[in-house]
Structure formats: structure tokens, C-alpha cells
Amino acid sequence: MKRTAATAARVLTQIRHDPRTIALMLVVPSLLIGLMAWIFTDTEVFQRIGPAMIALFPFVVMFLVTSIATLRERRSGTLERLLSMPLAKGEFIFGYALAFTLVAVLQTVIAVSFALLVLGLQISGSLVLLFSVAALDALLGTSLGLMASAFARTEFQVVQFMPLLIFPQFLLSGLILPREQLPGTLEVIGDWLPLSHAIDALGDVAAGTEDSGTWASLLVIGAWILGALLVGSLTLRRRTP
Amino acid sequence: MTNKTACIQVQRLSVKRGKSLVLQDIDCELAPGRIVGLLGPSGSGKSTLLRSIVGNQITAGGTVTVLGQPAGHKSLRHRVGYMTQAASVYDDLTVQQNVAYFAKVLGLPDAEATRVIEATDLQDQAKRLVLDLSGGQRNRVSLAIALLGSPDIVILDEPTVGLDPVLRAELWALFAKLAKTGICLLVSSHVMDEAMRCDEMLLLRNGKLLAQLSPGELLRRTGASDPEDAFLRLIASGGLGSAPPRDPSTARHRAEGEGS
Ligand SMILES: Nc1ncnc2c1ncn2[C@@H]1O[C@H](COP(=O)(O)OP(=O)(O)OP(=O)(O)O)[C@@H](O)[C@H]1O
Ligand SMILES: [Mg+2]
Numbered sequence: 001m002k003r004t005a006a007t008a009a010r011v012l013t014q015i016r017h018d019p020r021t022i023a024l025m026l027v028v029p030s031l032l033i034g035l036m037a038w039i040f041t042d043t044e045v046f047q048r049i050g051p052a053m054i055a056l057f058p059f060v061v062m063f064l065v066t067s068i069a070t071l072r073e074r075r076s077g078t079l080e081r082l083l084s085m086p087l088a089k090g091e092f093i094f095g096y097a098l099a100f101t102l103v104a105v106l107q108t109v110i111a112v113s114f115a116l117l118v119l120g121l122q123i124s125g126s127l128v129l130l131f132s133v134a135a136l137d138a139l140l141g142t143s144l145g146l147m148a149s150a151f152a153r154t155e156f157q158v159v160q161f162m163p164l165l166i167f168p169q170f171l172l173s174g175l176i177l178p179r180e181q182l183p184g185t186l187e188v189i190g191d192w193l194p195l196s197h198a199i200d201a202l203g204d205v206a207a208g209t210e211d212s213g214t215w216a217s218l219l220v221i222g223a224w225i226l227g228a229l230l231v232g233s234l235t236l237r238r239r240t241p
Numbered sequence: 242m243t244n245k246t247a248c249i250q251v252q253r254l255s256v257k258r259g260k261s262l263v264l265q266d267i268d269c270e271l272a273p274g275r276i277v278g279l280l281g282p283s284g285s286g287k288s289t290l291l292r293s294i295v296g297n298q299i300t301a302g303g304t305v306t307v308l309g310q311p312a313g314h315k316s317l318r319h320r321v322g323y324m325t326q327a328a329s330v331y332d333d334l335t336v337q338q339n340v341a342y343f344a345k346v347l348g349l350p351d352a353e354a355t356r357v358i359e360a361t362d363l364q365d366q367a368k369r370l371v372l373d374l375s376g377g378q379r380n381r382v383s384l385a386i387a388l389l390g391s392p393d394i395v396i397l398d399e400p401t402v403g404l405d406p407v408l409r410a411e412l413w414a415l416f417a418k419l420a421k422t423g424i425c426l427l428v429s430s431h432v433m434d435e436a437m438r439c440d441e442m443l444l445l446r447n448g449k450l451l452a453q454l455s456p457g458e459l460l461r462r463t464g465a466s467d468p469e470d471a472f473l474r475l476i477a478s479g480g481l482g483s484a485p486p487r488d489p490s491t492a493r494h495r496a497e498g499e500g501s
Contacts, residue, residue: 085319
């Protein structure tokens with residue numbers, strides 16, 4: 001537990017030394033949500049897409065940040081060094097997860113405040129639930145990023161995992177075309193992807209229609225996180241060839 | 242066969258990396274309280290042998306026993322300090338933050354971080370980002386981390402690369418001091434004149450252990466006047482033959498004759 005906290009603190013300190021990244025992480029989501037609101041001025045579309053955007057950012061940003069950060073740990077030898085010390089793999093992973101979830105929640109607070117106060121987005125449901133979904137999203141991005149970093153040897157490769165792992169989820173989430181209208185197979189796939197559930201859950205929160213389906217969505221996301229963390233931890237090897 | 246006092250025992254160790262056998266049938270025993278130098282040309286397998294002793298390397302055969310436990314055993318993680326060849330430190334943290342983080346991972350107090358920073362003469366750089374340090378300073382940060390918690394075994398992969406002669410001498414003095422406390426110090430290098438500072442040397446070439454002996458013995462047996470020359474003669478003769486060859490050219494000649 002102490003080592004998890006130390007690892008999270010270390011990751012946060014690293015980010016703190018990089019003010020430009022912090023600024024980008026915190027400001028870009030608000031800018032893009034603002035752009036969306038502008039595009040859909042005087043329509044009902046923003047009210048539907050706004051919450052989905054809030055689901056998207058923590059996921060995408062944390063995926064990128066984690067995959068690159070852990071790839072750097074693997075390549076620079078710091079991971080090898082840590083694993084030859086009494087650090088459990090779980091402590092390493094949860095240290096990262098903790099740090100990036102905190103950043104993601106901060107990012108969401110800013111984006112949501114901006115969307116509510118400046119853009120006039122309506123959130124009728126519970127804000128606590130909203131931040132919980134954002135935090136879960138961030139965890140999902142972190143765990144998938146950890147996993148992706150194991151299958152990449154360079155930064156170029158790891159960045160290519162983003163279109164591979166994220167775009168299809170976005171396309172099948174129902175934002176482009178409602179999932180019911182997708183071809184049968186794609187609908188089924190879309191119904192099981194975690195981003196679809198995050199977007200559904202945030203839609204419920206925004207409309208104030210949280211029900212058992214919302215909680216089921218959170219469970220599905222949770223299951224994906226556990227699965228990705230499991231695969232991710234299997235890729236942290238003390239012994240390497 | 243097994244020696245109770247040895248801190249590291251390697252028996253018939255073989256390691257495959259990629260498709261090639263980079264270590265073949267290595268046998269050696271290292272006693273505590275001395276500096277053991279691991280010397281050999283680039284690509285001879287020094288780092289691979291050190292990784293095997295730390296327990297980070299998947300091996301193809303043989304055993305490595307460290308302090309009576311198989312290499313990489315859980316109980317050894319507090320007791321083995323390892324400095325990798327490339328400085329494994331975080332560029333975007335300061336020296337102090339790097340060392341303090343690894344100290345926390347090892348469950349050590351902050352005072353221990355301060356101690357190793359002083360031991361490696363990094364006080365003046367403590368508050369600077371590692372990114373802004375010179376190569377030699379970066380290496381010393383990595384060394385400082387390997388010394389955290391006064392481990393019983395310290396394994397250093399080319400710790401003196403990129404250092405000026407003064408600092409190099411200081412570090413070797415530090416190594417000697419550490420060895421006096423009874424720990425086992427294994428230091429790799431491909432600079433042969435550093436060999437003279439070791440109590441004992443392991444000479445590695447093409448994944449095979451050519452010899453384990455003291456620097457004085459190496460000079461005596463090869464009849465060379467400096468270790469560089471001695472190593473060349475040793476390579477040329479393909480190991481420690483009976484009579485030391487007088488002159489490297491005849492030795493090379495002989496090795497060719499035997500090799501086919
Ligand atoms: N990850 C790897 N995959 C495949 N082969 C490797 C790998 N790392 C090292 N090798 C090979 O293993 C052999 C031994 O490498 P090693 O790093 O142990 O040499 P070294 O003696 O430490 O060299 P140097 O003095 O240059 O550091 C070399 O031939 C090298 O090409
Ligand atoms: Mg090496």
C-alpha cells in the first residue's frame with residue numbers, strides 16, 4: 001500500500017515537471033467540448049453528444065499517457081530495476097492507476113464545470129455518479145494502455161494502438177448511428193464494448209434517468225478494467241529473454 | 242563442491258538470447274569481502290551474466306545461487322543492489338526524487354537516500370532534473386540507487402563509463418571500502434586497466450569464461466606487463482595454456498593451428 005502510494009506520487013511528480021502536458025490535458029477537453037457546442041448551436045444535438053464527450057476524454061487521454069509512460073519504463077530499464085526490488089506488480093499497476101485516475105477526475109471536473117457553466121449543458125442526474133463514470137473511464141484507459149505497452153516496442157507502435165483499440169469503440173458506441181440501427185453483428189459487438197456503456201451511463205446521468213441499466217453498464221466497464229489489468233499484469237515479467 | 246562461504250555460485254549456466262547462445266557453461270564461485278571484476282570485450286556476455294545473477298534473465302540451463310537462494314528469489318530483493326548498464330533512472334525527476342522513490346520502494350527512510358547521494362558525490366546536483374545532468378552524473382544516480390539499503394551483494398554494470406580519472410579513482414576507493422565491509426561486489430568493465438583495482442577477475446569472451454584469477458596472477462601467467470596486453474595474449478592462446486607465450490604473434494599462430 002505504501003509502495004502504491006509512493007509510485008502514484010512519483011508518477012504525479014513526473015507529470016508536474018511537464019507543465020505543458022498538464023495544460024494540454026486539462027484544457028483540451030474543454031476546448032473540444034466547446035467546439036462541439038459551437039458546431040451544434042441552437043440544436044438539441046449538443047445535449048446528447050456533450051455527455052458522451054465527457055466519457056471519451058478520460059479514456060483516450062489516459063490510454064495515451066499510460067501506454068507511453070509504461071513503454072518508457074520498459075525501455076529505460078526502470079521497470080527492470082523496480083521488478084528486481086520488493087515491488088509487487090499490483091503495486092506498480094495500481095500506483096499508475098491511482099495517479100492517472102486523480103488526473104482524470106481533475107480533468108473531468110474542469111470539463112464538466114465548463115460544459116455546465118459556460119456551455120449550458122444540462123446534467124439532471126447525480127454528479128457523484130458522473131465523476132465515478134469518468135474515473136472508471138480513466139481506469140479503463142490506464143489498464144488498456146498498460147496492456148498495449150507490452151505489445152509495442154516503440155512509441156510509434158504504441159500510438160498506433162489508439163486507432164486500433166479506440167476508434168472502433170467510438171464508431172460502435174451509438175454516437176454515429178444509434179446501436180439499434182447497426183447491422184446485427186455490429187450491434188452485438190457494440191453492446192459489449194466498454195465505451196458504449198460509459199457513454200450510455202453518462203447519457204443516463206445527464207438525463208437524470210439512472211436506473212439498474214446504468215449500474216449494469218458500470219459493471220460491464222468494471223469487468224473490462226479487471227480483464228485488461230489482468231492481461232497487463234501478466235505482461236510485467238521479472239525475467240525477460 | 243558447494244562452498245558454504247561463497248555468496249554467488251554459478252553452475253553450468255547457459256543463456257540463449259535471440260537465436261544465439263550468449264553464455265555457455267559458465268562455472269564460478271564468488272567469495273564475499275572482495276571486488277570481483279567481470280571483464281571482456283563488448284558483446285562477450287557481461288551484462289547477460291550480471292542479469293542472470295540478479296535473476297532478471299531467462300536462462301537456458303544451469304543454476305545460479307545467490308546467498309544460498311536461487312537467483313531472483315523474493316528474499317533477495319532487499320539484499321541485492323543492481324546497477325544496469327544504461328542508467329535506469331527517471332529523466333523527469335530530480336536526483337533527490339529518483340533516489341527517494343527507490344528508497345521508498347525498498348522501505349527505507351529518507352536519510353538513507355541522503356546517505357547514498359553523498360556517497361556518490363551528488364549533493365550539488367540533488368535538486369536538478371536527471372535530464373539536465375551529464376552522462377557520468379546520470380550513471381552516478383543509478384549507482385546511488387544500487388547502494389540503497391547497504392545490500393549484501395552489489396552488482397554494477399560498467400559503473401565508471403564516462404567518468405574522469407579523478408572520479409573514477411574515487412569510485413574505486415568507494416568500492417574498496419564497500420568490499421571491506423564484507424559484501425560481495427561484482428563490477429563489469431571493458432577497460433582492462435580497471436582490472437588492476439579488483440581483487441579477482443572473471444574474464445569472459447564470446448560467452449565463455451576464460452579464467453577466474455587475480456590481476457597479479459594474470460600478469461604472471463601470461464608474462465605480460467600490463468593487463469590489456471595480458472588479456473590479448475590470453476585470447477590469442479585460447480585460455481590459460483601450460484606455458485605462457487612470450488610474444489602475441491606466435492601465440493596467435495598457435496591458436497590458429499589448434500583451432501581447426
Ligand atoms: N535483447 C537481446 N536479444 C538478443 N540478443 C541480445 C539481446 N541483448 C544482448 N544480446 C546479445 O547477447 C550478447 C551478449 O550481450 P551482453 O549485453 O551481455 O554483452 P556485454 O558483454 O555486456 O557487452 P557490452 O560491453 O557492449 O555491454 C551479444 O552478442 C548481444 O548481441
Ligand atoms: Mg553490457
